[in-house]
Amino acid sequence: MCRQFHDAYGSRIIVLCPDDIVDSRLRIGRHREKLGSDGAQVRNEWVCRHDLAEACRLAVESESIDFDIFHIVGTTEADAICNVERSRDLLGLPYQGDLEQYH
Structure with a gap:
């Protein structure tokens, strides 16, 4: 649907697809x-909310992307x-949420 709207009207559309949003700074899911040894263990689909916010900012400020879809997930897996x-390369997103500490 997004692609059709983009093609029909020439609107610039960047779709961000986060999965399981957590806060690695506050250590909450x-x-x-609680995240960590006494709480939830890291899952492949986690993304820190601060990284997601940065992805939103980078997408809004991007002048080179007309249409794209990015998964926004902060784990190495x-x-x-x-x-x-692609989100690192095209958006320039540096994933900084320390999710590895919850393994």
Whole structure:
């Protein structure tokens, strides 16, 4: 649907697809559960909310992308199943949420 709208009207559209949004700084998950050894363990689909906010900013400020879809996932395992590398390369997104500490 986004592609059709883009093609029909020439609107610039960047779709960000986050999965399980957590806060690595506050150490809480999406249901405010504690992350880490006493709480939820890291999952392949986690992304820190601060990285997602940065992805939004970079997408809005990008002048070179007319239409694209990016998975926004902050774990190293996500590279094998999502196009996370493209978000780093094309958006310039530096994933900084320290999710590895929850392994």
